[in-house]
Amino acid sequence: MRTVIAAILIVSLLVAGSGLVFASDRAEIPVTVKIPQMIMMKLDATELVFNEVDFDYLLGDAHLTKVGVVATRKRAVTATISGNVPYTLFVSAPEEYLIGARGGTIHISQLRWRLTDRSEEDDWESISLERVQVRGGPPGTMEVVFDFQLTAYWENPAQVYGGQILLTVIPEGV
Numbered sequence: 001m002r003t004v005i006a007a008i009l010i011v012s013l014l015v016a017g018s019g020l021v022f023a024s025d026r027a028e029i030p031v032t033v034k035i036p037q038m039i040m041m042k043l044d045a046t047e048l049v050f051n052e053v054d055f056d057y058l059l060g061d062a063h064l065t066k067v068g069v070v071a072t073r074k075r076a077v078t079a080t081i082s083g084n085v086p087y088t089l090f091v092s093a094p095e096e097y098l099i100g101a102r103g104g105t106i107h108i109s110q111l112r113w114r115l116t117d118r119s120e121e122d123d124w125e126s127i128s129l130e131r132v133q134v135r136g137g138p139p140g141t142m143e144v145v146f147d148f149q150l151t152a153y154w155e156n157p158a159q160v161y162g163g164q165i166l167l168t169v170i171p172e173g174v
Helices: 002-018
Strands: 039-043 068-083 087-092 097-100 105-107 111-115 132-137 140-153 166-171
Touching: 039 166, 068 087, 068 166, 132 140
Parallel strands: none
Antiparallel strands: 039 068, 068 140, 087 132, 087 166, 097 105, 111 140
């Protein structure tokens, strides 16, 4: 009987004592993260529209010149660029002409741009087929606001014209 009690006591101590055993172990796992180059551009406008009121030189903001009427759209497009590498923003046109619904054409150079924060009258630059640097930026987020101006010459037939402007963001060093 004493052996049975001693055996029960030993088993009880072993079971109770096993909860008090402390184990300490540590493992290191190497971590490798390869973040890709990321650049994103968001535009606040899906199109640039010059309406009839934009060409109103009597009651509106348009300017009458000897060659035609100059219409201006201030703060027409805002491009927000975010990237984790330095980048440069360019503006250009993919085609040489804006094409009219009834066959007329407007040369793309009649459409001009400037940055809104540079509001000097002679800061306007014509859109061209060649990429023109607008602004560069470090990694982070940058907002670029554009004004656009279109000169409608007296020779341009009255109709609706369509075309495109390209805003291109390129990482620096490419």
